[in-house]
Amino acid sequence: MRFHDIIGNQDVIERLRRMVDSDKIPHALLLMGEPYIPKLALAQAFAQYIHCENRIDGDSCGRCPSCLQHQSFNHVDTYFSYPIFKKGGSSTTYCSDYAKEWTQFLTESPVENYERWLSIIKNDNGQPRIYTDESDVIIRRMSMSSYSSRYKIHIMWLPEKMQPQCANALLKIIEEPYPDSLFILVSNSYLDILPTIYSRTQRIELRRPSTDDIARYLEQKYDIDHQEALSYAAPADGNILLAEQGLESGSENREFHEYFTQLMRLAYSVDLKGLRKWSVAVSDMKREKSCRFLVYASRMIRENFIYNLHNPQLNYMTHDEEQFSTRFAPFINEINVQGFINELQLAERDIHGNANAKIVLFDLALKMTILIKKKA
Numbered sequence: 001m002r003f004h005d006i007i008g009n010q011d012v013i014e015r016l017r018r019m020v021d022s023d024k025i026p027h028a029l030l031l032m033g034e035p036y037i038p039k040l041a042l043a044q045a046f047a048q049y050i051h052c053e054n055r056i057d058g059d060s061c062g063r064c065p066s067c068l069q070h071q072s073f074n075h076v077d078t079y080f081s082y083p084i085f086k087k088g089g090s091s092t093t094y095c096s097d098y099a100k101e102w103t104q105f106l107t108e109s110p111v112e113n114y115e116r117w118l119s120i121i122k123n124d125n126g127q128p129r130i131y132t133d134e135s136d137v138i139i140r141r142m143s144m145s146s147y148s149s150r151y152k153i154h155i156m157w158l159p160e161k162m163q164p165q166c167a168n169a170l171l172k173i174i175e176e177p178y179p180d181s182l183f184i185l186v187s188n189s190y191l192d193i194l195p196t197i198y199s200r201t202q203r204i205e206l207r208r209p210s211t212d213d214i215a216r217y218l219e220q221k222y223d224i225d226h227q228e229a230l231s232y233a234a235p236a237d238g239n240i241l242l243a244e245q246g247l248e249s250g251s252e253n254r255e256f257h258e259y260f261t262q263l264m265r266l267a268y269s270v271d272l273k274g275l276r277k278w279s280v281a282v283s284d285m286k287r288e289k290s291c292r293f294l295v296y297a298s299r300m301i302r303e304n305f306i307y308n309l310h311n312p313q314l315n316y317m318t319h320d321e322e323q324f325s326t327r328f329a330p331f332i333n334e335i336n337v338q339g340f341i342n343e344l345q346l347a348e349r350d351i352h353g354n355a356n357a358k359i360v361l362f363d364l365a366l367k368m369t370i371l372i373k374k375k376a
């Protein structure tokens with residue numbers, strides 16, 4: 001992770017950069033802010049910058065052996081702790097019991113999502129914790145000399161989840177740190193951190209990324225234009241994950257729109273060969289997705305019926321959907337609208353109930369050829 005990859009909070013990055021460049025790295029740093037602000041990624045980018053052997057343009061190089069280790073989450077002088085569940089039957093509980101899951105979590109997204117972490121470590125045994133056992137490991141590691149670089153760095157995600165005994169055991173080494181060691185605590189809820197720990201850290205509060213920051217990120221990641229990126233970033237109000245979810249469901253929407261227009265064109269021209277191919281393509285989707293498509297198609301029928309009323313305030317369609325409606329809407333009228341919706345709902349129910357999707361969809365397609373010809 002490089003500073004370059006961090007979304008928003010550029011002023012904080014500048015502060016961190018100056019700490020390293022002026023050799024004034026604190027021994028305990030607290031990065032705090034609301035959930036869904038990328039704080040853990042920033043902690044990693046900071047650690048990578050400190051360890052980089054060839055810093056360039058105010059960032060880590062991304063290519064030296066140290067950066068490569070950081071980028072695969074196994075830098076020899078960087079450690080992580082994070083909340084976990086006690087594994088059944090074991091007498092000790094260490095974060096390293098979940099090392100594989102942790103790497104998966106870090107790899108998945110540049111924004112840490114606590115709910116996602118819980119779903120990866122799957123366990124319903126109450127609240128996840130950073131257990132007291134972990135403090136022994138942390139103290140041992142931080143007391144040893146570093147392997148390949150000057151600084152030993154320990155990144156703790158969600159210090160508010162430490163068992164009190166764990167926090168108390170760490171107090172001493174946070175107050176009287178070993179030389180060239182750095183604790184980076186990353187908190188979603190600083191008020192829940194033990195006050196004696198909180199007061200011994202240098203604190204930096206992070207803000208939600210701006211709409212522009214998020215839009216730029218979406219543009220690069222999904223290769224879309226700025227205007228489209230803004231349309232997903234603006235309603236997300238600084239929550240990158242929400243913006244991405246909106247975009248991903250938007251892309252499913254576009255796919256569904258394509259299948260919907262195909263179905264209506266093929267039905268109108270009674271192209272049986274084409275309709276058979278269409279029903280195979282839609283039945284190749286996962287069952288749940290086919291069902292979502294049929295719900296989408298019902299909505300489109302309703303939207304097109306309403307479109308004929310020429311009252312734009314009643315319509316909820318994207319630009320592409322509306323383009324299609326200018327020609328298609330006249331085919332949906334008070335004689336056939338309910339028939340379309342009934343058939344689509346019936347097909348959805350059948351596929352949901354495990355009927356053979358290919359047969360259901362072809363049958364549906366044939367019915368569309370009749371319905372589309374019914375005139376008011």
Ligand SMILES: [Zn+2]
Pocket residue numbers: 051052053054055060061062063064065066067068
């Ligand atoms: Zn480097």
